[in-house]
Amino acid sequence: MKLIQKPLRRFRVSTLLLFALVLLCAVLVPQLFSGYTLKVINLSLLYGIMVLSTVIVLGMGGQMSMANVAMFGLGAYVTANLCSSHMGIKNFNTLLALVISVVGVGLVSFLLGLLLERLDGTFFTFATIGVVQVCAAFFSQYRPLFGGPDGISGVAKLELFGFKVEDYKSWFYVLVFFLLVVGAFTARLKKTKFGRSLFCIRDNKTAAVTLGVNVFMTRVYAFTIQGIICGLCGALYAFMNGYVGSTMFTFTKATDMMMMTMIGGLNSIAGSVFGSFVVTVLPETLRSLQSYLRLIFGVIVVLLMIFMPTGLAGLASSTAEKAGRRLRKAKEKKSEARQP
Amino acid sequence: MKPVLELEHINKAFGGVIAASDVTFSVMPGEIHGLIGPNGAGKTTMMNIISGIYKADSGKIFLSGKSIAEMPAHRRSVMGIGRTFQSPRLLKGANIRDNLLVGTDVAQDMGYAKSFFSRRDRAFEKELEEYMEIAGFSIDLEDDISKLTFGQRKILEIIRSLLANPKIMLVDEPAAGLNENEGENAMALLRLVASKGIAVLFIEHAMHLVMNTCHQIEVLNFGKIIASGTPQEVSNNKEVIAAYLGRADDD
Amino acid sequence: MNFNLFVSLLVNGLAMGMVYALLAMGLIMLFRSAGVMNFAQGMMLAVGAYISYATQVQADLPLYAAIPLCLASYVVFGLIFMACIYLPLKDTKFPAAIVVATMGTSSILSEACTLIWGGEALSVPYLVTNGEGKSAYLTIGGVSIQWQYILTTIVGVVLIFLVYVLFDKLYVGKMMEAAAQDKYTASLIGIPKLVTIAITYAIAISLGCIGGFMVSPVTYCSVSLSSLQLRAFASVVIGGTRSIKGAVIGALLVGLVEAFATVNLSNYKDAVVFILLIVFLLVKPDGLVRSKIGDKA
Numbered sequence: 044m045k046l047i048q049k050p051l052r053r054f055r056v057s058t059l060l061l062f063a064l065v066l067l068c069a070v071l072v073p074q075l076f077s078g079y080t081l082k083v084i085n086l087s088l089l090y091g092i093m094v095l096s097t098v099i100v101l102g103m104g105g106q107m108s109m110a111n112v113a114m115f116g117l118g119a120y121v122t123a124n125l126c127s128s129h130m131g132i133k134n135f136n137t138l139l140a141l142v143i144s145v146v147g148v149g150l151v152s153f154l155l156g157l158l159l160e161r162l163d164g165t166f167f168t169f170a171t172i173g174v175v176q177v178c179a180a181f182f183s184q185y186r187p188l189f190g191g192p193d194g195i196s197g198v199a200k201l202e203l204f205g206f207k208v209e210d211y212k213s214w215f216y217v218l219v220f221f222l223l224v225v226g227a228f229t230a231r232l233k234k235t236k237f238g239r240s241l242f243c244i245r246d247n248k249t250a251a252v253t254l255g256v257n258v259f260m261t262r263v264y265a266f267t268i269q270g271i272i273c274g275l276c277g278a279l280y281a282f283m284n285g286y287v288g289s290t291m292f293t294f295t296k297a298t299d300m301m302m303m304t305m306i307g308g309l310n311s312i313a314g315s316v317f318g319s320f321v322v323t324v325l326p327e328t329l330r331s332l333q334s335y336l337r338l339i340f341g342v343i344v345v346l347l348m349i350f351m352p353t354g355l356a357g358l359a360s361s362t363a364e365k366a367g368r369r370l371r372k373a374k375e376k377k378s379e380a381r382q383p
Numbered sequence: 384m385k386p387v388l389e390l391e392h393i394n395k396a397f398g399g400v401i402a403a404s405d406v407t408f409s410v411m412p413g414e415i416h417g418l419i420g421p422n423g424a425g426k427t428t429m430m431n432i433i434s435g436i437y438k439a440d441s442g443k444i445f446l447s448g449k450s451i452a453e454m455p456a457h458r459r460s461v462m463g464i465g466r467t468f469q470s471p472r473l474l475k476g477a478n479i480r481d482n483l484l485v486g487t488d489v490a491q492d493m494g495y496a497k498s499f500f501s502r503r504d505r506a507f508e509k510e511l512e513e514y515m516e517i518a519g520f521s522i523d524l525e526d527d528i529s530k531l532t533f534g535q536r537k538i539l540e541i542i543r544s545l546l547a548n549p550k551i552m553l554v555d556e557p558a559a560g561l562n563e564n565e566g567e568n569a570m571a572l573l574r575l576v577a578s579k580g581i582a583v584l585f586i587e588h589a590m591h592l593v594m595n596t597c598h599q600i601e602v603l604n605f606g607k608i609i610a611s612g613t614p615q616e617v618s619n620n621k622e623v624i625a626a627y628l629g630r631a632d633d634d
Numbered sequence: 635m636n637f638n639l640f641v642s643l644l645v646n647g648l649a650m651g652m653v654y655a656l657l658a659m660g661l662i663m664l665f666r667s668a669g670v671m672n673f674a675q676g677m678m679l680a681v682g683a684y685i686s687y688a689t690q691v692q693a694d695l696p697l698y699a700a701i702p703l704c705l706a707s708y709v710v711f712g713l714i715f716m717a718c719i720y721l722p723l724k725d726t727k728f729p730a731a732i733v734v735a736t737m738g739t740s741s742i743l744s745e746a747c748t749l750i751w752g753g754e755a756l757s758v759p760y761l762v763t764n765g766e767g768k769s770a771y772l773t774i775g776g777v778s779i780q781w782q783y784i785l786t787t788i789v790g791v792v793l794i795f796l797v798y799v800l801f802d803k804l805y806v807g808k809m810m811e812a813a814a815q816d817k818y819t820a821s822l823i824g825i826p827k828l829v830t831i832a833i834t835y836a837i838a839i840s841l842g843c844i845g846g847f848m849v850s851p852v853t854y855c856s857v858s859l860s861s862l863q864l865r866a867f868a869s870v871v872i873g874g875t876r877s878i879k880g881a882v883i884g885a886l887l888v889g890l891v892e893a894f895a896t897v898n899l900s901n902y903k904d905a906v907v908f909i910l911l912i913v914f915l916l917v918k919p920d921g922l923v924r925s926k927i928g929d930k931a
Contacts, residue, residue, distance in 0.1 A: 107730060162915055165671055169871045170915045173908040176864060180905035236488045236498035239481060242474045250472035252456040253434050253464075254547070255489040264495065294864060298673065298737045305734040310476065338745035344738030349722040352731035 061313055069219050073212045080327070081211040085283065087323035088218040089276055091316035094304045095229050096272035102309035103238055104265045105245030109297040110171040113178040114152055114270045116292030118144045118277020120188065123195040123287040137202045137282065144278035145271055152270020156263035175294050183289035194288030201282035214283050221279065225272055226312050241265055302344050308353050385448060387412045387582045388433070388551050393442035395432060395606070402428040403439070404606040410551060410599075413580045415573055417593045420603035421626060426586045427469070429603065430553045433584075434466045435459045447550060461492050463550030469559060471540040473528050480524040482539065483507060486546030507546055514542045517575055519568040534565040541572055552576060554585035558592055570596045594618065602626070641777045643893045649783035651889025652790025653679070656845035657866035658873070658881040659797050660838035666876060667834045670732045674740035675842055676863025682708060682846025683855040684747050687758050697761070704847060705840065712839030715739070716832055744857040755854035761785050769851070786848040793841060794882050801878060865892070868911040
């Protein structure tokens with residue numbers, strides 16, 4: 044027998060632990076925090092959802108796309124236009140607006156993907172930077188659609204099946220819900236043919252082709268999924284903030300997002316959520332250190348890239364593995380000792 | 384019996400360098416077909432043309448009678464052309480199960496959406512066990528791929544492409560970098576493949592392996608087939624001996 | 635558009651194009667030697683400008699003392715940058731890690747500059763001034779041009795020429811590049827790889843700093859100078875990522891397009907530049923100037 048069969052580790056302890064932790068947070072956080080802190084936590088949850096889209100495109104597919112902020116912005120502006128007085132539309136169904144934003148941005152990113160995915164590596168990254176810059180210019184200047192420098196204010200509250208999402212606490216639950224949905228989606232994607240195809244492309248394009256992977260279309264789909272997730276975040280952001288301004292969708296935000304992803308760890312879903320939490324919440328909670336914080340933060344990013352390029356999640360999992368190995372060794376020793 | 388793969392008058396040049404010149408041969412099902420020749424003779428190029436990574440300048444390629452010369456590479460692999468590389472190209476940072484599932488993905492040829500909702504990945508353990516028996520080492524499916532040695536990864540790549548349920552497998556130097564024992568196991572694996580009716584086209588430099596394993600051999604030099612036939616016929620061919628003795632460097 | 639406007643836009647565009655070209659050349663040199671795009675390159679402009687401010691305004695040194703001091707600091711800064719980013723990361727398994735590390739570096743530099751010099755934009759003296767400390771103008775046939783733009787263009791041309799001669803004409807430069815690309819070749823030639831890389835970094839970073847030195851009197855000295863790096867990225871892509879010649883042409887094109895876009899589309903000049911970039915990527919993905927060395931990736 045050459046195949047070592049172990050009992051299927053479908054429900055690993057770590058998964059259960061994670062689940063319990065999430066549940067605990069979901070119950071505790073809104074009790075412990077309120078007001079501004081909760082608002083910042085909500086924002087970090089939103090970024091967490093967006094970072095997941097980078098996990099798909101960069102972590103699985105190996106492509107560095109900066110276009111996520113542009114799609115985030117598009118989603119936000121579509122929702123803001125539909126649900127505010129900016130275009131003179133009144134009483135538009137907010138849930139429908141959310142769906143329209145997501146579908147619309149998905150469509151845009153699909154078309155954009157068809158255009159840009161012909162490019163490789165650095166060229167692709169630059170093209171997406173181009174997209175960010177073009178969008179940012181229009182967001183901040185074109186008044187009829189994006190309100191120009193004033194942005195669009197007075198976005199209606201999101202109404203989910205008769206329930207109005209208004210205060211930070213209810214937003215917290217909505218965002219946790221979406222985070223779990225997108226997180227589960229990403230985790231599932233990793234374990235299906237699509238995820239494996241992306242891994243193939245990331246590791247070796249030639250080999251991927253000989254394994255039946257349509258490199259171009261697979262990348263286009265990944266890019267579209269990124270667009271859809273970011274469009275969703277954009278729509279949620281517009282509802283949550285009530286105001287959409289162009290400063291949220293700049294290249295600087297895109298690099299911030301990239302750093303969040305890398306801090307948490309490219310290949311880990313929980314890690315990247317944690318990364319966005321660190322990047323968003325830390326600067327706000329440590330206000331006394333405000334002026335040094337971004338400096339410290341930069342240093343941490345560089346050090347992390349040097350010593351732990353897989354991010355904090357990588358650090359956690361490698362420590363866990365080491366501990367596990369030590370445990371196993373101890374067990375083996377015990378059983379050896381028992382045998383005469 | 385009809386040939387599984389037919390090449391007719393394949394030509395390919397890179398700039399001024401001729402990599403394939405009027406190459407014509409065919410491979411029967413269940414046949415182990417060797418592709419040998421000195422370094423730079425165009426062997427790997429030929430594999431790349433068959434699997435669709437390069438497009439031939441002219442010529443026809445048929446898989447089970449269907450013309451595939453215009454087909455993109457990823458469709459060809461779904462049609463039944465498997466491929467391994469000189470240095471194994473497996474997924475880094477993934478476990479063995481995921482690596483092997485990549486092969487079964489090809490066999491299933493399922494859409495992404497369907498695969499997302501399908502309940503269970505195809506059970507491949509039984510098939511795998513048969514192969515592992517010959518492969519000569521044990522694996523744990525949950526182990527990271529990096530735990531395997533170079534030779535084991537090479538053999539695993541052959542197994543992965545077997546799980547893709549191919550009609551013909553293109554195997555590029557399966558024994559290079561493997562020790563004597565592993566090399567023999569790799570050959571045994573190829574023989575098992577052939578016994579199932581799958582054709583094998585393989586490149587190899589170790590002559591004893593080629594002579595012991597192949598049913599049929601094509602000898603390439605400067606992109607041209609200079610001899611073909613059974614191992615016996617080829618090894619007695621004067622042109623072949625000249626081509627091999629005449630080369631400057633010997634690996 | 636009258637002739638005066640045309641000439642002043644042309645000169646403005648050329649001068650800014652030169653600044654982008656200096657950044658872009660540095661980017662390409664680093665890309666060719668380390669294979670990575672440096673997202674901190676734009677901060678070099680700011681660092682160059684701040685060092686210029688420190689020597690010329692804070693230390694109040696005369697120009698003949700400030701310039702060599704600045705140049706020396708730029709080289710030292712380039713070497714420090716290499717020691718902190720390139721050396722520890724050169725063998726990393728994740729290419730994205732290097733890119734993100736340069737992003738982190740960019741934010742470190744930006745914050746450090748803000749902590750030292752404050753967040754306000756600082757004014758740096760023009761190289762050629764009239765009596766009141768404002769920029770002197772050169773007036774030919776009714777057209778007046780800022781001396782700073784003329785000098786920037788001249789400095790740009792000279793540096794571009796020097797880099798071109800060093801890397802594309804001189805044997806030493808070719809060997810350096812070969813060494814940077816291939817360890818085996820390097821060992822054959824006998825050039826220590828580290829030395830060549832150190833020189834490359836020193837030059838590449840200094841070029842960006844010099845760009846900052848030249849441009850800061852016009853734009854003021856602040857960390858937001860780093861946003862100009864996106865224009866340099868665009869130039870690099872338009873020119874073809876591996877060719878210095880192409881990047882220079884691309885940079886001039888970007889500078890001119892941007893300058894002339896200010897006439898009718900001043901709000902959208904960014905959009906114009908980057909739409910140009912995307913069109914170029916789609917129509918001519920290899921860039922204007924194809925490099926002789928193929929991209930392995």
